[in-house]
Amino acid sequence: MANHKRDIEIKAFADHQVITQPNPLRKVLRRLKEKDLDDPIARAEKALAGLSGEFKNWMTVEADRLSAAHATILQNGFTHENCEELFRAAHDIKGDAATFGYPSAGAAANSLCRIIEHAPELAEVPSDLIAHHINAIQAIVRERTKLDTVSMASELSRQLRGVADEFLMKANRDRPEHLEAILAPSLVPGD
Numbered sequence: 001m002a003n004h005k006r007d008i009e010i011k012a013f014a015d016h017q018v019i020t021q022p023n024p025l026r027k028v029l030r031r032l033k034e035k036d037l038d039d040p041i042a043r044a045e046k047a048l049a050g051l052s053g054e055f056k057n058w059m060t061v062e063a064d065r066l067s068a069a070h071a072t073i074l075q076n077g078f079t080h081e082n083c084e085e086l087f088r089a090a091h092d093i094k095g096d097a098a099t100f101g102y103p104s105a106g107a108a109a110n111s112l113c114r115i116i117e118h119a120p121e122l123a124e125v126p127s128d129l130i131a132h133h134i135n136a137i138q139a140i141v142r143e144r145t146k147l148d149t150v151s152m153a154s155e156l157s158r159q160l161r162g163v164a165d166e167f168l169m170k171a172n173r174d175r176p177e178h179l180e181a182i183l184a185p186s187l188v189p190g191d
Contacts, residue, residue, distance in 0.1 A: 007021075007022035008020070008021055008022065056100075056141075058096070058100060059093075059096070059097070059100050059102050059105065059141045060141055060142075062089065062092055062093050062096060062141075063093065063105070063137050063138050063141045063142075065089045065092075066086070066089040066090055066093060066109075066134055066137060066138075067134055067138060068089075069082065069085040069086040069088075069089045070086060070130065070131070070134050072085070073086060074127075077123075078122050078123045083116065083122055086116060087113060087116045087117075090109045090112040090113045090116065090133075091109070091113055093105055093106065093109035093137060094106050094109040094110045094113055097109060102140060102141060103154075104140050104153035104154050104156070104157045105136075105137050105140040105141055105153075105157075107154070107157035107158070107161065108133055108136045108137050108140065108156070108157045108160055108161075109133075109137055110161075111133060111157070111160050111161040111164045112130065112133040112134070112137075112164075114161075114164060114165075114168065114182070115129065115130065115133070115164050115167070115168065117181075118168050118171075118172060118178050118181065118182055119167075119168065119171055120171055120172065120175065124171070125167070125171075126167070129163065129164065129167060132160060132163075133160055133164070136153075136156050136157065136160055139153075139156075140153045140156070140157075165182060165183075168182045169182060169183075
């Protein structure tokens with residue numbers, strides 16, 4: 001510790017002092033030649049480009065997982081575990097969709113997550129409202145490659161969000177803390 005005290009440099013000025021401490025990491029740094037430099041961003045972009053063909057499959061798997069969770073609810077009811085799985089499946093799509101090139105599916109999944117989070121009783125949500133969200137996500141994932149579907153998918157997601165918000169405002173009219181969250185702007189990109 002005494003050695004470090006001697007390495008501390010103090011420069012005094014009229015109105016302040018600058019204290020420079022020794023940097024022990026300087027001794028372990030190794031300089032590389034320009035040709036040996038690694039670009040982690042370029043490596044990551046190259047890896048993503050290599051995986052991009054898998055994105056459609058991944059989104060199909062996630063959309064199927066969401067449909068399976070919904071089918072389980074239709075068959076066995078709104079148990080805690082079934083509702084959790086439906087939420088997790090929708091939440092995963094919400095998080096992955098923009099990265100995988102399905103922003104409209106992410107917007108629809110966000111709307112479904114909001115219903116699950118803010119409905120006083122999930123069993124009282126009109127079954128068609130949940131089914132329409134799931135069917136929209138399935139259609140967006142399935143039909144994304146067609147040029148004319150991008151604007152249609154965005155409009156579908158926007159309308160689903162409007163219907164979901166309208167339902168949630170009515171269902172939560174006596175719960176102001178939920179109304180505030182429902183009326184807050186979305187954080188999902190492209191929403």
